[in-house]
Amino acid sequence: MIPLASAEYRYTYYFNAKSASSSYRSLFVDLHRQELPEPQRATLNIHNAFQHFNPVLRGTGCDRFSYTIVRHPYPRLVSAYLDKCVDINTPQAQRFQVQDHVQWMYRQIFAALGRDPDWEKGFSFLEFLHYLEQAFEQRRPLDIHFDRQWNSRTKIDTYYRIEDPVDSLLDIFRAGFGDAYESLDLEDRVIDTASNKLNRSFSGEYQTQYQGAKLAGCDFAELNALIEQGQRFSYEDFMTDESMRLLSAIYAEEMKAYHYSPELDCPIAPE
Structure with a gap:
């Protein structure tokens, strides 16, 4: 925050x-x-x-x-992964011209996964979540797009869920x-x-709603291939038992503090 x-x-x-x-x-x-x-x-x-x-x-x-x-951690982290890792909103010609600060972020993830950087294939959403789990446990510095939305040291009088x-x-x-x-x-x-906060990751720019297997295990190249076919994702496409388990554990404090549910069919718990 x-x-x-x-x-x-x-x-x-x-x-x-x-x-x-x-x-x-x-x-x-x-x-x-x-x-x-x-x-x-x-x-x-x-x-x-x-x-x-x-x-x-x-x-x-x-x-x-x-x-x-x-924002609920499930769509928030899918959005962060697509925008900041897969980089779906960058024009195709620039997609893999990775900036220095992004390379720094990527290199940490590849190192944690135990393999050399591959800017085109990248890593899957599940691999990304396993990295975040480890990074939080080891108190590594994180890009603000992946950091928690709750801090026990910060006094907040009230909050709004989008x-x-x-x-x-x-x-x-x-x-x-x-x-x-x-x-x-x-x-x-x-x-x-x-009314102007629609996330670009899930926008109508991609006309066809993706219908297929879960995407949590797909790498950058596989996801970008679908995007180039005009496919539109929803955050639910990345939700598996494993990804929900990881997300609800990594972001447990904020889910409790802001009354979010870990259930996919009921993402917001009643207050």
Whole structure:
């Protein structure tokens, strides 16, 4: 969880990568840009916002209220694997032109799997989960897209699950902005943001819904071959007994903290 703090409204939003964070960081930046000096506003974007809105820099007054936005670990990790490992959203000509920071991430995984890097074949979703299990046990540094959405050292007043009705999120913004809520036209802005969080991994760009065996054991090349045929995946295509066992064990604390169910047919438990 990475904090963005508003000194004016004295609250902190903790964002989690692959939990609609691009959309909600963009909204945060839009709402709080005026809090920064003019020179900083010129270069401000969602990627460097955490540097400008760090709670330490903004002062202790930002601890009046805090919240986070989360996503069920099952679709979140499938999305992270497809976007950051398989790299399905990169044009075909660039797909295997792996950047240095991604190579660093990949090399750790290949080393844990006991084989030399193969950028084209890569590794399967199950192999990726076994690596994450080992990495968490050994407290290795992880890319933020794979890290946990819960931290026992971080005090959070409330949270919103992106699977929930947007009314729950509106209540959080009312608490965060108080009397300014109405004047900022926040209801329409929050609703527009919530409706714009469809993950590209599962988007309609791929017209044909995949119908076949589970994909948890497929490598990069096999998955990209299906994508090039116009196949569209759902996160359920990667859910096997083994992948669900690993996910529910690796992310057990956040599933408990945010009341998520480990059952595939009931991903969100009633509160």
